[in-house]
Amino acid sequence: MILTVEGLSFKYPGREVIRDANFSVSKGDFLAVLGTNGAGKSTLLKCMGRVLKPYKGTVYVGGDDALSLGRRELAKRIGYVAQRNESVRTTVFDAVLLGRKPYIQWEASQKDLEIAREALQMLELEKYSLRYLNELSGGEQQKVAIARAMAQKPELLLLDEPTSSLDLKNQLEVAKIIKRAVKDRHIAAVVIMHDVNLAIRFADKFLLLKDGEIFTAGGIEVMTAGNIEDVYSVRVQVGRIGDVPVVVPV
């Protein structure tokens, strides 16, 4: 088990946003977290990445309580990419190399530079290497943030809407890259997604969040029209076009 969440509850001052969440993530899982705006998806992901501290419950990373791990150790195990990333005046290469920080003692080794180059290649960003982050489009910046998380070589990727600023082709590419990384590296990814069609096409596990509670979780069998309607309050049909599963609002 890469990650186990037990009895996790979180509140912002005066308001409980996550109630008693229990689930786990294993090697090879591409888990899509779905739910309406404000359901608590980002909050749950932040609790998993120790950006926020739940007031109840525990997050186990491997077998260890996340709270017992040092920053560096946690960063080796978890790569978290927020919904919005600040764009500072660093080059794309340096921003991706930053993913190696938990492994670097004094200065980056040849291996670190090589891993950063690989991550740039993976996201097809080589030609942007020497550009400044604040001179990139929103979608390009989003790909840089994913490349940095890949360079970090964590066991678990936590990605908050990684495709939200991407065009159709890049959405498919990035979803494929995440899926391939999960399978090839024997890691896991927990990915917040708004596009239900992208989720059912690429993810193999699903967690549907409704009003701060896990409505249902499991494999493709939980992605029924009934569950999707209950969570999103939209009537849908679930079907297939060739090999591709599709959800169509009706």
Ligand SMILES: Nc1ncnc2c1ncn2[C@@H]1O[C@H](COP(=O)(O)OP(=O)(O)OP(=O)(O)O)[C@@H](O)[C@H]1O
């Ligand atoms: N810093 C904060 N202080 C107080 N309330 C917050 C804070 N951040 C989020 N919330 C509230 O907590 C609830 C859950 O927010 P969260 O961002 O986790 O939802 P989400 O499911 O990720 O939504 P979206 O799909 O719109 O990104 C929302 O009602 C939101 O208004």
